[in-house]
Amino acid sequence: xxxxxxxxxxxxxxxxxxxxxxxxxxxxxxxxxxxxxxxxxxxxxxxxxxxxxxxxxxxxxxxxxxxxxxxxxxxxxxxxxxxxxxxxxxxxxxxxxxxxxxxxxxxxxxxxxxxxxxxxxxxxxxxxxxxxxxxxxxxxxxxxxxxxxxxxxxxxxxxxxxxxxxxxxxxxxxxxxxxxxxxxxxxxxxxxxxxxxxxxxxxxxxxxxxxxxxxxxxxxxxxxxxxxxxxxxxxxxxxxxxxxxxxxxxxxxxxxxxxxxxxx
Amino acid sequence: xxxxxxxxxxxxxxxxxxxxxxxxxxxxxxxxxxxxxxxxxxxxxxxxxxxxxxxxxxxxxxxxxxxxxxxxxxxxxxxxxxxxxxxxxxxxxxxxxxxxxxxxxxxxxxxxxxxxxxxxxxxxxxxxxxxxxxxxxxxxxxxxxxxxxxxxxxxxxxxxxxxxxxxxxxxxxxxxxxxxxxxxxxxxxxxxxxxxxxxxxxxxxxxxxxxxxxxxxxxxxxxxxxxxxxxxxxxxxxxxxxxxxxxxxxxxxxxxxxxxxxxxxxxxxxxxxxxxxxxxxxxxxxxxxxxxxxxxxxxxxxxxxxxxxxxxxxxxxxxxxxxxxxxxxxxxxxxxxxxxxxxxxxxxxxxxxxxxxxxxxxxxxxxxxxxxxxxxxxxxxxxxxxxxxxxxxxxxxxxxxxxxxxxxxxxxxxxxxxxxxxxxxxxxxxx
Numbered sequence: 001x002x003x004x005x006x007x008x009x010x011x012x013x014x015x016x017x018x019x020x021x022x023x024x025x026x027x028x029x030x031x032x033x034x035x036x037x038x039x040x041x042x043x044x045x046x047x048x049x050x051x052x053x054x055x056x057x058x059x060x061x062x063x064x065x066x067x068x069x070x071x072x073x074x075x076x077x078x079x080x081x082x083x084x085x086x087x088x089x090x091x092x093x094x095x096x097x098x099x100x101x102x103x104x105x106x107x108x109x110x111x112x113x114x115x116x117x118x119x120x121x122x123x124x125x126x127x128x129x130x131x132x133x134x135x136x137x138x139x140x141x142x143x144x145x146x147x148x149x150x151x152x153x154x155x156x157x158x159x160x161x162x163x164x165x166x167x168x169x170x171x172x173x174x175x176x177x178x179x180x181x182x183x184x185x186x187x188x189x190x191x192x193x194x195x196x197x198x199x200x201x202x203x204x205x206x207x208x209x210x211x212x213x214x215x216x217x218x219x220x221x222x223x224x225x226x227x228x229x230x231x232x233x234x235x236x237x238x239x240x241x242x243x244x245x246x247x248x249x250x251x252x253x254x255x256x257x258x259x260x261x262x263x264x
Numbered sequence: 265x266x267x268x269x270x271x272x273x274x275x276x277x278x279x280x281x282x283x284x285x286x287x288x289x290x291x292x293x294x295x296x297x298x299x300x301x302x303x304x305x306x307x308x309x310x311x312x313x314x315x316x317x318x319x320x321x322x323x324x325x326x327x328x329x330x331x332x333x334x335x336x337x338x339x340x341x342x343x344x345x346x347x348x349x350x351x352x353x354x355x356x357x358x359x360x361x362x363x364x365x366x367x368x369x370x371x372x373x374x375x376x377x378x379x380x381x382x383x384x385x386x387x388x389x390x391x392x393x394x395x396x397x398x399x400x401x402x403x404x405x406x407x408x409x410x411x412x413x414x415x416x417x418x419x420x421x422x423x424x425x426x427x428x429x430x431x432x433x434x435x436x437x438x439x440x441x442x443x444x445x446x447x448x449x450x451x452x453x454x455x456x457x458x459x460x461x462x463x464x465x466x467x468x469x470x471x472x473x474x475x476x477x478x479x480x481x482x483x484x485x486x487x488x489x490x491x492x493x494x495x496x497x498x499x500x501x502x503x504x505x506x507x508x509x510x511x512x513x514x515x516x517x518x519x520x521x522x523x524x525x526x527x528x529x530x531x532x533x534x535x536x537x538x539x540x541x542x543x544x545x546x547x548x549x550x551x552x553x554x555x556x557x558x559x560x561x562x563x564x565x566x567x568x569x570x571x572x573x574x575x576x577x578x579x580x581x582x583x584x585x586x587x588x589x590x591x592x593x594x595x596x597x598x599x600x601x602x603x604x605x606x607x608x609x610x611x612x613x614x615x616x617x618x619x620x621x622x623x624x625x626x627x628x629x630x631x632x633x634x635x636x637x638x639x640x641x642x643x644x645x646x647x648x649x650x651x652x653x654x655x656x657x658x659x660x661x662x663x664x665x666x667x668x669x670x671x672x673x674x675x676x677x678x679x680x681x682x683x684x685x686x687x688x689x690x691x692x693x694x695x
Contacts, residue, residue: 016312016512037519044314044517049305063494063516149266157269159278163316163343164324165332165524169268170342174489174520251315 001054002063005078005085011063012036012082013055015047024115025088026262028055029079031097031122032187033136033147033176035062038096041163041251042258049259054091056082060186062178068186072098072194076105083113092262094118096247097219098187100227101126101194108200118258119210121246123223124197124230128188136185143184148172153215153243162251172245201230208233209261211254214240235261271338271453272555279333293545294326313509313517313529323532327541331548335474335484338453338551339466342489343524345532346482346544350449350469351377352537353483354416357445357465358382359535360501360526364390367412371398371428372656373421376644378447379656382416395656398428399590401436408440413498414465415442419458420450420584420604422634423644423668427584427591427603434462441498443491449473449635450604454558461598464491465523472635473605475550476557480543485527489520501526557637557673562602564679565671571680572609577687579665582608606634610665611687613694618643618665620693627674627682639672639679 001014013036026046028039036043036055043055058075060068069075079102083091092115095103100122107114136143148169149157156168176184208231212224221238228236237257242250269277280291299318301307310319318324328346336344347353358381362368370382372395382393394407398417408415415437417428430446437444443464448456452473458466468474470482493502494515502522505511509529514522532538539547565583572581584595584603595603611617621641622630628639632647645664671679 011516013516016510016517035519040517041315044312045309048308048312048314062519145266145268149268155281157267158281159274159333159337160281161279161316161329161333164318164326164329164528165336165345166316166343166521167333167336167341170336170340170489171520174342177490178492178519255315 003085005081008059008066010059010065010082011057013039013043013053015043015045015053015055017047017053019052023050023052025091026051026053027079027091027093028053029093029095029099029102030056030058030061031099032191033144033179033184034096035175035178037062037175038245038247042094042247042255045255046258054086054088060180060183068180068183069190070186071190072101072105073109075102075190076109079106080110080113089113090115092116092118094120094258095122096120097122097244098126098191101191101197104197104200105194107204107206111205114206116206116261117204117208118261119208119224119227120254121211121213121216121219121224121244122227123219124201124227125194125223126191126219128192133185133188133192136188140181140184144173144176147218148176150217151244153213153241153249155241156243156245156249168245168248171248198226198230201227202232204231206233207261207264209235209237209257211237211239211246211257213242213244213246214238215242216244218244274334274337275554276552278337279330291327291330291545291548293541295541296325297321313512313525321541322536322538323528325538325541325544328539328544331539331544331551332484334548334551335468335486339486340457340459341466341486342520344484344486345524345527346470346484346539347532348483348537348539349481350447350467350471350483351381353467353469353485354378354381354447356485356527356531356535356537357467358386358391360523360531361499362386362391362413363501365411366391367409368393368414368416369404369407369412370395370416371418371421372396373398373424373426373428374418375422375447376651378416378418380651398426401429401432404433405436408436408442412440412442414445416445416447418447418450419456419598420606422450423606423608423666424662425582425584425589425604425606425608427595427598429594430458430461430463430598438462441496450606451599452554452558454555455599455601455604459488459490462490464488470547471633473558473561474554475547476554476635476637477546477550478633478636478638480546482539482543482547485524487521487524493522506530558602560673561605561671564673564676565602565605565607567676568669568671568679568683569607571683572607575684575687577612577691579610579612605671607669607671608666609669610663611667611690613690614665615645617690617694618667619646621667621686621690624686624689625682626685627678628669634668634670636670637673639674640670642668644668
């Protein structure tokens with residue numbers, strides 16, 4: 001779905017199905033340097049499963065125009081604007097990595113918009129190593145390669161894939177390449193600049209679920225557990241063998257957890 | 265800073281993690297046509313491309329998928345689709361990217377069947393190809409039209425052994441906003457990684473060096489994921505709604521892997537050039553030893569070049585590592601690990617001597633293949649390229665007296681002895 005907001009064309013995948021009146025909304029939020037493409041196996045699955053799906057490209061990412069935003073709060077405000085523009089009163093937010101921070105920020109600033117939240121391989125704070133940020137600024141391909149490598153668990157490093165013939169490493173790199181230069185360092189700085197996540201988590205009123213990865217080298221699981229403990233009404237799942245990129249590494253498991261959570 | 269495995273490790277491991285139930289270390293052969301659905305939701309999910317999985321072996325298969333993922337890993341692509349042969353691979357790429365009224369630019373230095381598909385078959389379906397010499401970059405640029413959809417090439421031309429300056433070709437393609445499709449059969453990812461040089465799609469005949477054993481025919485399309493199909497309206501098969509799947513737009517849904525998904529959803533579905541699981545298993549066995557075999561192919565090739573160059577009964581020798589080869593400098597730059605294990609040479613005495621030589625070899629095998637572990641010889645003018653016109657043969661770098669030699673892994677002294685006796689027999693035959 002392409003839509004214009006503040007004079008800029010934006011894109012959000014609907015999972016291949018048009019939205020229908022009366023169906024609940026499910027909004028997927030991607031992580032740093034990524035795009036809606038990380039959610040393809042969730043967006044299509046839930047769109048065909050009677051949800052109105054929106055897997056957004058944040059501004060300045062992949063098919064969305066505009067400039068990449070400098071903070072998580074800006075991204076959260078933009079998402080609320082998108083919901084208003086598309087007349088989405090409430091939705092379940094599903095955030096991967098940085099997308100989880102955006103979900104937390106939306107729950108903090110516009111809690112009436114949020115029915116439920118799902119946090120995938122994320123935490124209440126994601127401070128990024130200074131060296132990675134400076135590498136992203138000066139040698140973006142090196143930063144992308146490093147992040148893709150660190151983002152994958154051992155099975156993905158062995159190129160096991162539920163989608164026949166696909167390469168996690170190849171897709172990870174090329175999905176990042178579709179973003180304009182500068183999107184990645186901006187995202188990393190936005191992650192580092194996000195503060196107060198644990199307090200925001202403690203104030204969340206809606207039901208939440210955390211799905212964490214046992215082999216996550218980007219957002220180590222101990223930080224994800226802190227978030228899970230801070231959320232008042234949370235269920236926790238740990239995928240022991242997954243790396244950071246749960247939506248593509250363990251799509252079937254994640255989708256089952258999502259289905260159970262949404263049905264509860 | 266990244267810690268991806270290197271080629272030698274990927275050749276052994278990529279695409280396969282032992283299953284939890286039996287722990288089978290080798291890749292199991294899933295010799296089945298179809299797969300039990302868990303429930304009706306699961307069945308629908310597979311048909312709708314909601315999630316990954318297998319529904320019918322014409323489309324995908326777990327053993328074949330291991331092979332595909334291994335090749336994708338070794339080439340550094342986003343995805344790979346294995347198919348029944350290298351020719352099926354070119355057919356899949358071509359038909360997924362072009363429609364009637366479209367145009368292709370290709371180098372002329374190609375395998376004969378590649379030439380035939382592009383020059384003789386595709387025009388019947390309204391797709392024309394302009395062929396240019398790989399060294400004539402100006403002609404290549406001039407040949408590109410508004411309706412040109414891709415440039416096709418081989419890095420090491422078959423059988424003329426011309427080496428293409430692919431980086432210059434990539435620049436031409438980038439300027440025109442079209443992708444480069446390369447048949448990388450002759451180099452394999454051991455000698456050359458096309459995506460690192462800007463190539464966008466690779467086709468392989470896995471039958472050759474990749475398998476290496478000569479027991480299974482197979483092909484592959486490897487998607488580099490490095491071409492922006494959405495940058496223009498030239499590729500409606502990827503950027504406009506599909507006729508099925510609720511009008512899916514592959515570029516929007518799968519981004520860098522849009523071509524692969526179209527190949528899978530239309531090419532494999534409607535044409536059905538599937539690779540058998542058992543052949544995929546055989547090809548995987550070959551790939552496990554590809555790096556070691558290529559080392560030996562190259563060292564034996566270098567020794568045979570040296571041997572043939574000084575042999576009194578050989579009139580000429582062609583190999584890109586020889587200084588008098590017109591593409592020697594390009595080969596040195598692009599193929600530092602070796603310029604392939606093919607050699608062209610002429611036997612003194614012309615066509616008749618060439619024929620006598622081929623009939624006299626005892627270790628080398630006279631057959632229509634290349635890239636086998638065993639040394640192979642053939643006379644292209646009377647076999648592989650016999651359906652090509654004299655003009656196209658000349659353009660492809662072929663001569664009537666040429667012997668095409670695919671150097672194998674035998675003991676090098678045995679090979680030299682065999683060639684020596686066969687050359688002497690040829691000389692006696694034409695006296």
